[in-house]
Amino acid sequence: MGICYQGKPLKEAVAEKEGIFKETGYAYGLKEIKLVESDPAKFMRFQMRLVASCIGAREMAKLISANPMSLIQGELLFMLATPEGDVVSASYGLAGHVQAFPFMVRAIANLGFEEDPGITAGDVFFNNDALYGAPHNADCYNFVPIFYKDELIGWTVGLNHIVDVGGLQPGGLGTISPSVFTDGFTVPPTKVGANFKTHKWWELHWKRRTRTEVFNILDDKMRTAGSVALHNRVLEVVEEFGVDYFRQGIKEIIERERRVLIERIKTMAVPGMYNYLHMNMVNYKGIVGKLFAASNRDWFMHQPAEMHILPDGRIHADLEGLTSEDEFHCNGYEPALRMLTSLGCWPMFAYTQTLNTALQYMTSWNIPPGSLFNPQNPFAGTVMSLMQVGKYIWMYQNCLSLSFFSRGYLEECFPQDPAGVGYGLAGVMKDGFRWAGGDMTLITCWASGATPFKDGDPASVCSPNPAADQGEAELAEFLQPTNLNIGRTLIPNYCGHGKFRGGLGTGICQMIMDPGQSLIAAVMGATSGQGRCALGMSGGYPGLSDVVYFAHDTNIRDILKEGKPYPTDFVEIGQWLKDGRLKAGSVEVFRGSSPNVPLKDGDLMACASGARMGWGDPIERRYGLAEKDVHYGWITPQAAKSIYGVLTDTKGQVKVAESDALRADIRKVRKEKSLDAKDWWKQEREKVLAKEFSENVRSMYTDCLKWPKFRREFMGMWQLPEDYKV
Amino acid sequence: MEEKRDDRFPTEHVKLLVEGTISWEDAKKAMRLRPKDKDRFWKYLEVLQQRVPWKDKILLRISDHLYIVAKPDAKRVVKCDCGHEFGDYRVNWKLSCRIRVRRTVEEMTEVSGIEEATLDPSLVELREYYCPGCLAQLATEAVPVGYPPIVEMLPDLDTFYREWLGKPLPDERPDWFQNRTLEAPARWVEEG
Numbered sequence: 001m002g003i004c005y006q007g008k009p010l011k012e013a014v015a016e017k018e019g020i021f022k023e024t025g026y027a028y029g030l031k032e033i034k035l036v037e038s039d040p041a042k043f044m045r046f047q048m049r050l051v052a053s054c055i056g057a058r059e060m061a062k063l064i065s066a067n068p069m070s071l072i073q074g075e076l077l078f079m080l081a082t083p084e085g086d087v088v089s090a091s092y093g094l095a096g097h098v099q100a101f102p103f104m105v106r107a108i109a110n111l112g113f114e115e116d117p118g119i120t121a122g123d124v125f126f127n128n129d130a131l132y133g134a135p136h137n138a139d140c141y142n143f144v145p146i147f148y149k150d151e152l153i154g155w156t157v158g159l160n161h162i163v164d165v166g167g168l169q170p171g172g173l174g175t176i177s178p179s180v181f182t183d184g185f186t187v188p189p190t191k192v193g194a195n196f197k198t199h200k201w202w203e204l205h206w207k208r209r210t211r212t213e214v215f216n217i218l219d220d221k222m223r224t225a226g227s228v229a230l231h232n233r234v235l236e237v238v239e240e241f242g243v244d245y246f247r248q249g250i251k252e253i254i255e256r257e258r259r260v261l262i263e264r265i266k267t268m269a270v271p272g273m274y275n276y277l278h279m280n281m282v283n284y285k286g287i288v289g290k291l292f293a294a295s296n297r298d299w300f301m302h303q304p305a306e307m308h309i310l311p312d313g314r315i316h317a318d319l320e321g322l323t324s325e326d327e328f329h330c331n332g333y334e335p336a337l338r339m340l341t342s343l344g345c346w347p348m349f350a351y352t353q354t355l356n357t358a359l360q361y362m363t364s365w366n367i368p369p370g371s372l373f374n375p376q377n378p379f380a381g382t383v384m385s386l387m388q389v390g391k392y393i394w395m396y397q398n399c400l401s402l403s404f405f406s407r408g409y410l411e412e413c414f415p416q417d418p419a420g421v422g423y424g425l426a427g428v429m430k431d432g433f434r435w436a437g438g439d440m441t442l443i444t445c446w447a448s449g450a451t452p453f454k455d456g457d458p459a460s461v462c463s464p465n466p467a468a469d470q471g472e473a474e475l476a477e478f479l480q481p482t483n484l485n486i487g488r489t490l491i492p493n494y495c496g497h498g499k500f501r502g503g504l505g506t507g508i509c510q511m512i513m514d515p516g517q518s519l520i521a522a523v524m525g526a527t528s529g530q531g532r533c534a535l536g537m538s539g540g541y542p543g544l545s546d547v548v549y550f551a552h553d554t555n556i557r558d559i560l561k562e563g564k565p566y567p568t569d570f571v572e573i574g575q576w577l578k579d580g581r582l583k584a585g586s587v588e589v590f591r592g593s594s595p596n597v598p599l600k601d602g603d604l605m606a607c608a609s610g611a612r613m614g615w616g617d618p619i620e621r622r623y624g625l626a627e628k629d630v631h632y633g634w635i636t637p638q639a640a641k642s643i644y645g646v647l648t649d650t651k652g653q654v655k656v657a658e659s660d661a662l663r664a665d666i667r668k669v670r671k672e673k674s675l676d677a678k679d680w681w682k683q684e685r686e687k688v689l690a691k692e693f694s695e696n697v698r699s700m701y702t703d704c705l706k707w708p709k710f711r712r713e714f715m716g717m718w719q720l721p722e723d724y725k726v
Numbered sequence: 727m728e729e730k731r732d733d734r735f736p737t738e739h740v741k742l743l744v745e746g747t748i749s750w751e752d753a754k755k756a757m758r759l760r761p762k763d764k765d766r767f768w769k770y771l772e773v774l775q776q777r778v779p780w781k782d783k784i785l786l787r788i789s790d791h792l793y794i795v796a797k798p799d800a801k802r803v804v805k806c807d808c809g810h811e812f813g814d815y816r817v818n819w820k821l822s823c824r825i826r827v828r829r830t831v832e833e834m835t836e837v838s839g840i841e842e843a844t845l846d847p848s849l850v851e852l853r854e855y856y857c858p859g860c861l862a863q864l865a866t867e868a869v870p871v872g873y874p875p876i877v878e879m880l881p882d883l884d885t886f887y888r889e890w891l892g893k894p895l896p897d898e899r900p901d902w903f904q905n906r907t908l909e910a911p912a913r914w915v916e917e918g
Binding site for chain 2: 266267268270271272273274275277279281300309311399402403405406407408409410411412452453454491493494497499500528529530531533534535536538539540541542544545546547549570571574589591608611615616617618619620622635636638639642643667670671673674675676677678680681682684687688692693694696697700701713714716717718719
């Protein structure tokens with residue numbers, strides 16, 4: 001006798017759900033959505049009751065947490081799922097996780113949890129293992145089954161991003177980890193509580209296996225308490241509507257929303273094939289050394305996608321050509337890919353009445369086995385899989401933007417490129433107190449990219465973080481007193497340029513203050529030297545790279561003591577160093593992630609991110625817009641001249657005739673410095689034949705040419721002999 | 727029979743949207759349309775057709791300057807608003823552009839404005855694709871040396887017009903939805 005409806009075992013229920021969709025094309029085989037159609041008002045009331053329950057659970061539970069990411073940056077989520085794992089409603093928060101939970105239920109069903117350890121009322125389960133559905137181990141899930149009498153009628157789930165995962169590097173966004181054994185505290189699905197309480201032994205694990213025990217224990221309590229509160233609230237809804245209505249209603253939510261999404265694509269898009277590409281560096285060479293010999297190298301990651309909008313309105317993405325799995329931190333699995341990329345679907349077309357997993361019924365992926373997102377090594381490191389899977393958020397946004405643009409819905413275009421800088425800290429205070437922390441200030445407040453009809457806005461969006469404000473610097477400083485914020489600013493020229501430009505990216509600047517015996521920072525950045533995105537939009541440029549800038553042994557304390565002005569972002573630090581106003585013993589600059597960097601009192605750490613892409617040819621920018629740029633100091637007169645072909649006078653007004661002439665000159669220069677495609681092709685082909693590749697590019701091609709599709713395109717483009725090898 | 731026009735977002739506003747001069751309030755009205763105006767595509771084509779100085783029928787706009795147009799000789803080609811034609815739309819139009827490649831930090835910083843945040847030339851080159859007719863910058867790519875120019879979009883025009891718009895094109899053929907980009911380099915190698 002199983003625990004699901006009519007005594008069906010969970011494993012069978014999950015398999016049936018998947019089978020019936022394949023067979024009929026309808027979620028749960030629902031050709032008709034009777035409850036929706038017979039009484040839409042009642043159905044709406046039912047659905048909103050569930051959403052309100054999730055939000056109520058979140059607002060209550062988050063007060064238990066002390067983790068700034070939960071408290072002030074919205075990095076948490078409470079959800080309600082069907083017995084088979086489809087999430088039907090959720091609070092606001094880390095919305096993408098509704099896409100990962102179904103994989104966890106499938107995992108515990110297939111692992112035979114129903115028999116051992118058993119699934120009974122009051123149980124509390126935990127998972128943060130990527131192999132079983134968690135995107136990465138910083139994302140911790142506690143979940144509680146909902147039983148009505150003896151029938152499993154759903155799950156309630158609490159999720160948040162914890163501060164430290166006990167890995168090789170401090171924080172939860174490690175950028176060095178050759179395998180799951182260096183990822184940190186990774187727990188496969190485990191029953192950690194009974195009678196709606198977690199066991200006492202479970203606390204010891206947080207205490208002993210992570211650096212931030214207090215944060216993590218409280219977070220665990222928060223997730224459990226929220227799940228239990230939601231469980232109780234849902235049972236009240238069941239009482240109100242009846243269990244038959246509930247059982248049918250939660251399935252109809254998914255099918256109804258699937259239909260809405262398909263209809264939206266058919267209304268706003270154009271069927272066909274679209275391409276997307278992102279590349280970035282992963283640097284391990286000389287960092288892990290002989291201890292991890294297979295990881296003692298660098299990788300130039302290749303992340304292509306051929307996205308198809310199919311005749312029936314579904315979206316399929318083919319990732320053949322993706323970099324292979326390897327001994328680094330950024331392997332991932334399908335749940336992570338689906339989780340994060342749904343953040344590109346929601347703003348584009350998947351905005352519906354509730355957060356739910358309907359997307360799983362209209363999107364599909366080809367992820368070849370052995371590639372980065374389908375690792376065959378069960379011990380693959382995944383601590384920061386999100387850095388790589390996240391790049392496909394913008395496959396949806398950019399490809400769909402082009403599609404909506406073609407269809408005439410310019411107002412729905414929302415192209416973006418990857419962004420985000422976060423860091424982990426670990427140190428020992430003067431009195432021997434060991435501590436750790438982390439910050440995601442720059443995984444908030446990104447600028448938006450330009451659209452076909454307007455500039456992007458600064459400090460306005462952040463796909464992976466629903467509370468897109470930066471939170472309070474004072475709270476961060478209270479928790480991490482070594483890092484004093486001396487700058488949070490929009491940086492001039494820091495955007496993707498175009499006829500419409502991306503919004504200006506944001507920089508933070510921190511002075512290291514009294515770190516005690518030791519302090520290290522490990523910074524994760526979304527880019528490296530390849531820029532934010534491989535493809536600009538319609539002649540605009542991709543956004544500028546993230547920057548992580550360390551100035552060691554500076555005289556900043558003297559400057560502050562004298563009450564003088566001081567640099568507040570990386571550009572100013574660079575200028576001040578150049579003209580001697582700031583002195584530094586040494587400087588380290590990264591266009592993205594850094595390794596562990598030791599910091600001392602008086603060092604400066606400046607990071608910048610969120611400078612997003614432009615749209616259209618920059619020399620077609622309207623003079624009025626360019627004038628405003630210069631007037632407000634968003635674009636320097638120098639950049640206005642070289643990038644936009646705009647000359648301004650001392651008052652900042654555009655000199656129209658001179659600018660017209662300058663733009664004509666730029667077109668002349670374009671002609672002089674460009675080649676006909678065929679001549680360019682000949683030149684480029686010679687380089688390919690001569691294999692004039694840098695070491696990183698060579699190893700990228702060597703890997704990618706293993707995949708037949710990429711090989712066919714590469715060989716065909718350069719008309720290479722069959723035995724060509726890089 | 728002609729369908730009734732949906733005037734909730736009139737053609738005049740579509741025109742402003744295309745020009746990039748629409749007010750934010752009116753743009754928001756467009757965003758809030760539920761459901762969307764289903765005749766938007768036809769209004770869009772009307773606006774676009776009026777903006778170009780040539781008569782070929784626009785089938786689809788694929789970037790700020792480029793359109794797939796129907797030619798009288800049963801061809802579908804990519805055409806710039808300046809009038810320059812790029813050939814069969816199934817071949818990546820980038821292979822008919824003028825191409826500039828920026829390879830040094832200095833060259834790249836000229837169009838980024840901030841050296842520290844610009845591209846690393848040991849990894850990628852910055853390609854700019856220009857229209858040979860008007861020298862408008864049509865596309866940019868930051869890719870490694872030797873990376874095949876990326877086909878940004880290949881629309882399935884016949885499915886679109888027949889199944890999604892309900893107005894099939896007169897020259898439907900099963901081989902329209904094919905990527906024929908590799909025919910260009912194959913031809914070049916033959917030509918020498």
